Amino acid sequence: MGYNGKIDKHMRKGAVIVDEANRVVQTAIEMLDIIREVRESSDNQHKDLDMRIGIHTGKIVAGIIGSKVVRYDIFGEGVLMAKKIEQWGEAGKICISEETKKVLA
Numbered sequence: 001m002g003y004n005g006k007i008d009k010h011m012r013k014g015a016v017i018v019d020e021a022n023r024v025v026q027t028a029i030e031m032l033d034i035i036r037e038v039r040e041s042s043d044n045q046h047k048d049l050d051m052r053i054g055i056h057t058g059k060i061v062a063g064i065i066g067s068k069v070v071r072y073d074i075f076g077e078g079v080l081m082a083k084k085i086e087q088w089g090e091a092g093k094i095c096i097s098e099e100t101k102k103v104l105a
Contacts, residue, residue, distance in 0.1 A: 001060065001074055021057055021103045028053045028094045036092075054086025056097040 002020030012020075032051060039049050058078030065073055081097060089095035096104075 001062065017057070017103055021055075021100055024055055025094065025096070025104070028055060032092060032094065050091040052086050052089040052091055053094045054082045054084070054089055054096075055094065055100050056082040056085055057100040057103050058097075 002024040007016055031053065035049055035051050038046050042049075056078055058076075058081060060074045060076040060078040062072065062074045064070055085095045085097055
């Protein structure tokens, strides 16, 4: 999720949305780099470690759930789309939706 809460959701347009999408993609790249480093530096213990990443730009709902074990989670069509994109992807790759591609173009 790229939204950081610093800008009112009704004021998020243009450059702000592009910046948020870029930050998510940069995070994904760094995650894959870290996994690659761990895999290469381990003594076969993590040789199969890998990750697929799906990124989608869309609407979500976020909130705190639970009463005994409290956690922050996100839900919605945007989350489901990112999950589907991730499932269709290849290990070690980042897949983005057409919506995210349009934002970054």
